[in-house]
Amino acid sequence: MKYIFKSLSFCLFLGVTLIACNSDFLNTKPLDKVSGGAVxxxxxxxxxxxxxxxxxxxDGILDQMSLDCQTDNALYSFGKQDVNEANVSPSNTGTVKNTMEWGTVYARIRAANIALANLAKPQFDNATVADRMKGEMYFMRGYFYNQLLRYYGGVPIIKSPYTLDNPDFTIARNTYEECVNxxxxxxxxxxxxxxxxxxxxGRATQGxxxxxxxxxxxxxxxxxxxxxxxxxxxxxxxSFSKPELLGYVSGDRxxxxxxxxxxxxxxxxxNQYGYKLNLTAPVSPAEGQQNYINLxxxxxxxxxxxxxxxYYIRASFDDWGSWYPRNNMPNGYHGWTSSQPTQQLVDSYEMMDGTKFDWxxxxxxxxxxENRDPRFYASILFDGAQWKPRTPDGxxxxxxxxxxxxxxxxGSSSSPTKFSGLDTRNSTIENWNGTWTGYAIRKFMDPDPTLVDQNIRQEVPSIQIRFxxxxxNYAEACMALGQEEEAKTWLNKIRFRVGMPAITESGAALVTRYQNERNIEMLFEDQRFYDVRRWMTAPTALGSQAKIxxxxxxxxxxxTVTTYKYSKENYTYSYSVQDLGTGKENRKWADKIYFLPINRDxxxxxxxxxxxPGY
Structure with missing residues (x-):
């Protein structure tokens, strides 16, 4: 449409200065653009x-900043998050990524609407392909509306493209129920x-x-x-006067x-999916860790x-997700350590026998x-973890x-000198980009030892939905319906795959175990931000400072040692858990951030x- 407006403006100018405009010139088509009809x-x-x-x-976690940085799971290294500090407002919507920002998402919805309108009666001779494209666009429109719905609550539902013939571009928000439908x-x-x-x-499917x-x-x-x-x-x-915008005000829950x-x-x-979910007992810890990495x-x-x-390709410089190693590897490997796991997250990993970790x-x-859930070793880079060979300077x-x-x-125990770890903020390799929490992310990191240089990208896909x-989801619904044995059957299939023992609790204790299991299993997959809100556990989960x-x-x-290496034979290690401190990020919860504000514009x-409500 942009080139049409420019052409109209140019022709209007010519109409004033040159009344006898040549009609052939006016009908000339741009050489660098394609008209809507031709598409x-x-x-x-x-x-x-x-x-x-x-x-x-x-991009999810493969973006520079994971959405988990706005939860108790992680901290963003390069700036405070207004959502975490309850400072968001219509004029300051915080770090809203483009894929959740109101106008940007509606632009994608409009594109899907244009496609569906034009594919209703396809102008090319392949109805099968046209139907497949329509299916993809129905999916993408649903995907984008769900992005808005779970972030803002009910939003205006628009199912046809607006044109210049529309007399009014204003429209009210639909109810939450109408949006779901x-x-x-x-x-x-x-x-x-x-x-x-x-x-x-990477394309939409029936599944x-x-x-x-x-x-x-x-x-x-x-x-x-x-x-x-x-x-x-x-x-x-x-106290909100329009609760129907946020959920169901009546009906059968x-x-x-x-x-x-x-x-x-x-x-x-x-029966199209299901990686190793047919086990009846836990696999070994080593196999469990590898199973999770494969996932x-x-x-x-x-x-x-x-x-x-x-999906991403290394050849595309603009694929932000392919830069994940640079964005998240420790600074001792010249990475940025952008999204950093918190101690709260690390403490939520169970011991191998299924009991809670306890300081x-x-x-x-x-x-x-030691002796933790195998998913911990597959997901977190911690002190002493075996990782890749260092770059030449390290x-x-x-x-x-x-x-x-x-x-x-x-040096010598009688006259030691201090050595700061290469992955700390006192590193001799780089010290501006080290972790604040004492941890870095391993999950989604390609273990290929040649992918160390910060200028080398990877091709690990970003998970949007997995089986x-x-x-x-099925297990959670079963629990809500009182079908606990069915829920545990499927929860334990997931746990057996990673080498963890069965869950046996019931009632509130089962719900608590499930919620932790969901977070650990789908860590950094854009789940925690929404889960603690929809469960309404956010005041507890998100209301305290990040721990390090x-x-x-x-x-x-x-x-006596000359070159440091992790060794319990040579060293006595001590661990101190602390709050990060309000100077870095003053985390607190306010109920208004169950839903985020619509931008004032x-x-x-x-x-x-x-x-x-609350804004």
Whole structure:
């Protein structure tokens, strides 16, 4: 449309100065652009338009800053998060990534609407391809509306492209229930149109549409969106004059849980996914760790868990997700350590026998990184963890390729000198980009030892939806319906795959174990931010300061070392858990941030919008 407006303006100018305009000149088509009509009459151009809509998909953890940095799981190294400090407002919406920002997401929705309008009566001669494209666009429209819905609550539902003929561009927010129904309708249409279609990796499929529907219905049944429950837990929601924008003000909540359960089971019954979820006992810890790595790398069978993924190629400089190693590797490898796991997250990993880690237990406190859930070793880089060979400037200092997050003694125990770990903020390699918390991320990091240089990118996909989430959604719905044995059966299949023992609790204790299991299993997959809100556990989970670890290594009497290496034979290690401190980030919770504010510019443009409560 941009070139049309420019051409009109140019012709109007000519009409004033040159009345006898040459009609052939006026009919000249631009040589560097394609008209809308030409796009939809050519199958290849229509395919390119549809493909571009996918570019609005989130990078998730593979972005520089994980959404988990706005939860108790992680800290962002390069600045405070206004959401964490409850400082967001209509004029300061905080670090809202483009894939959640109101106007940007609606631009993608408009593109999907344009595609659906033009594909309703395809102008190219391949109805099968047109139907497949329509299925993809129904899915993407549902995907983008769900992004808005779980961030803002009910939003305006627009299902046709606005044009210059529209007399009024203002529209009110639909109710939460209407939004859920519209998204489910789009996903049902997508599932029908995409059934039996073989699509390239990264494209929407029948399974993706059905799995996203299961997620939408699970959220819809949760505490935050059952307004009677939400009002009892939040005075901000209780005082809001338009609660129907945030959830269900009436209706049968049990029926909503049943719909969520049925939707998840329908995906499970496709029998198209399920990486090693047929186990009846835990595998070994080593196999469990490798199973989990295979899942998030989508390799060696683990791709059978991936329902909808965003892929990257090293050749594309603009693919932010391919820069993940540079963004998140420790500074001792010239990485930025952008998203840093907190001590709260590390403490939430169970011991191998399924018991809770406890700092008051002397055995735990003296060796906090031993005998933990195998997913811990697959997800977190901690002091002493074996990792990749160092780059040339660090290889001589650390020939073992081990993570160094502490302050240690070197030389003789009788006259030691201080050595700062290469992955700390006192590193001799780089000291501006070290971790504040004492941890870095391993999950989603390609273990290829040649991928160390900060200028080398990787091709690990970003998980948008995977089958394990569907199974967890199913288990959660089962628990809500009182079907605890069925829930535990499937939860334990997930745990057996990583080498963890069965969960046996019931009632509130089972719910607590489930919520922790969900966080550990889907760590850094854009789940925690929304889960603690919809469960309404956010005041507890997000209301305290980020905790960090201080590690020191003291040489044992009679020991002498010239080059530091993690060794319990040579060193006595001590660990001190502390609050990060309000100077870095003053975390606190306010009920208004159950839902985020609509930007003031959007409110000014559309006088029919109602702002979220608390703003």
């Amino acid at each position: 939809w009459s050519d199958q290849s151009l229509a395919e390119a338009f549809v493909t571009d809509v996918y570019n609005g998909i989130r 519209a998204i489910v309708s789009d996903l049902d249409s997508a599932a029908i149109l995409l059934k039996g279609k073989n699509l390239a990796a 993706a549409a059905m799995a996203l529907k299961a997620r939408v219905l699970l959220y819809a049944a949760s505490d935050l969106h059952d307004i009677p429950t939400a009002k009892a837990k939040s005075s901000v929601i209780a 049990t029926a909503r849980w049943q719909k969520a359960k049925d939707a998840a089971k329908a995906v499970m019954d496709l 998030y790398l989508s390799r060696n069978g683990g791709e059978a868990d991936g329902i909808f993924l965003k 008051s237990n002397p055995a735990h406190a003296s060796s906090p990184y 290889a001589g200092i650390d020939p073992a390729g081990q993570i160094q997050m502490g302050e240690y003694e070197v 394990t989430e569907v199974v967890l 670890i201080i590690i020191t290594g003291k040489l044992k009497p009679g020991k 959007e409110m000014n443009r559309n006088n029919k919008l109602v702002q979220n």
